[in-house]
Amino acid sequence: MLLTTAFAAAFGLSACDKATDLPKFKGTDLTGSNYGRGFKLLDPAGQTRTLDDFKGKVVMLFFGFTQCPDVCPTALVRAAAVKQQLGAKGDQLQVIFITVDPERDTPEVLKAYTAAFDPTFLGLYSDLLTTAATAKEFKAFYAKVPTGSSYTMDHSSFTYVFDKQGHLRIALRHQQPDADFLSDARALIEQN
């Protein structure tokens, strides 16, 4: 009996401390990439925020604009659902919405907009030049396009996810199922 137990102990796999235990992401693995290194933008209170401010949390970030009737609300609803489904671990997730349309998305609009989805979500903005530089850092595309008497914004629809050390790790496509977003958020939250 003792021998069998010893055998089991010797050959038992301990899942905890495998050095090579890399998580499998549903989104594109961007680990080690040299872009999306950070941002320096303003929050609705006018305070400067950088990626470093959120170290210790998993950051889920995307670009959009509030006049977007479709992709942006959908992405934010999905992020709110992810946070909820994480339960207590949802506190380790920070969702950030960067506007590509600071001309119309004033701080007041941004603040009210993100709060409509979840009170912890943060809308960030800057001037036109910094907005362009930030999108470029993420290789994200956007463009102002006239429509009728106004304009709309074309924009990349990726969700970028950073680990708790502030490194860009994953890009999820908008069309991926909701479960993928939850899975990847959880994977990075549960990583040390």
Add this chain to the structure above:
Amino acid sequence: MNLKSALVLASLIAGAAHAQVTVTDPWIRATVPQQKATGFFVQLRSATDSKLVAASSPITPVVEVHEMAMQDNVMKMRQIPAVELPAGKTVELKPGGYHVMLMDLKEQVKAGDTVPVTLVFEGKDGKRQSMEVKAPVRPLGTNGDKPAADAHKH
């Protein structure tokens, strides 16, 4: 009856039919104060071949029919002149595809309100027909599902 007569007869019958459009599950996404635009979504089924060519609403003079297209992961929204409604087919204006944009809003659109939207359809004969729809406003943070218990998805 020869083919030519049959065709003439068929076109006469088609021309006489008004574009009979069934409108299901209209809704508008709520806005936050100072937000200038939002979307109207609905399911349309026309008895005969027709198209949605225009829309209007008392809450703003700027109303456009749009299509959202995803190209290489870039979201693009464009005004389109019409949405085709093939006879008997349910065409959905929903997140991810077509929608009616209500732009240049002067006031907040609040969840729980009802907003009238007039849809203009054009039949194959070129005749236009308007239909007023009362669209309930759903919360900004909605995924588009009907809030009632009988939401059945196709």
